Amino acid sequence: MAHVVVLGAGIGGLPAAYELRAELGRQHQVTVITESDHFQFVPSNPWVGVGWRKRKDITFALAPPLKKQKIDFITAQVTRIDADHNRLVLANGDSVSYDYLLVATGPRLAFDEVPGSGPQGHTVSICTIDHAEQAYAGYEQLLSNPGHVIIGAMPFASCFGPAYEYAFILDTALRRKRLRRKVPITFVTSEPYIGHLGLGGVGDSRGMLESEMRQHDIKWITNARVVKVEAGKMFIERYGDDKQKIEDIELAFNYSMMLPAFKGVDCVAAVEGLCNPRGFVIVDENQRNPKYPNIFSAGVCIAIPPVEDTPVPTGAPKTGYMIESMVTAIVHNIAELLDGRQPTHRATWNAICLADMGDTGAAFVALPQIPPRNMAWMKKGKWVHLAKIAFEKYFIYKMKKGSSEPIYEKHILRALGIERLE
16 A cells, blocks of 8 residues: 655645545545645635635635545644655654655745735735735725725746736725725736736737726836835836846835745755755656655646746746646556556646636636747636636535546636647
8 A cells, every 4th residue: 555645735735635536546545734724715815805705715624525535634734854765744743654745835935035025024915815814904904094005926926817816806896995096006016018927928918918907097017126115115126128127116005915926835945856946846747856756746836947038037827727737647647656657647737817807807828838839818808707706616616525526627628618738
């Protein structure tokens, strides 16, 4: 009997555990280890930030569905990965041995790279449910004390979609409160242009998003390197396409939500030879680490090079369908190894995103994610807003039920009218 440990229980880790159980059967042990005892549907956090969702709407206890699927569950912080001896050391001193390890931790939020930023500083975040609730508290204060808002993404950020979503959602929420005229909004981003998204643009994402921002009276600053944040003031360096600094900008604000840079979590980043310099797990075409072939990784925590070199550093996003594809490939590869064969399955690194925009939405498809592409597709409409709501409810329902069904592959692609991914 082999022991497969899944480190993390988010959008990658939890489906991975379910798929492993379904594929490997009951003769092998599957264990999930994560710091939180609850699952959270991170894509809904922008809604939490304006009170359109509550914690109870997008979270649920992990123990019941994992127990039902006969998956062992440990709520603990992993302080060290002893990769040479196939062992995880927990914060309480216990250790867990594994035959195969699937790292799906998500990122460490590197607020420390910009002094004064983050929930412990002067900006809020929507990267976790805790942070999104703090963002909502700040939003409520904004309603009582309207003023300038800054939304955007820091240097080395690699997930820009939620920043755009929150800007438009906040705009919609303020309009419904009849307060938008009192709240100027500026979008500050490390992207070289609006709609870059860490992907070099998708279809006409630049033209569409610039047009939407103009229609919603949202100003923007691109190629922006935020260097520090003080109470009510953000300090920005703006760069040209030649990577030369153009100007220093100081912006006053009443409220700011800035997505941070991502890095690898400490226990993963500390393993020599496992990660790149920013702590992301290095994987081959089979999602397998070259130095430690019994360690696989999926999701935000893996190393993917930027789509292109940009004046201010930006990373490549890992979207939901891509993560699902990585997970499925890993599960089949582990099954092949257990059968004495070499792994053959590869993930399809395609980007598919449903972005809510308050009362409408935009769908982006990049096949593959890294150009040149076979398909670069973008469409906007009320249907995307409704589709994301439906997907949220369906995904949470399936995770509560312990389903191993590939949700993006079976439902989202079909809804978008996409049949082939090659």
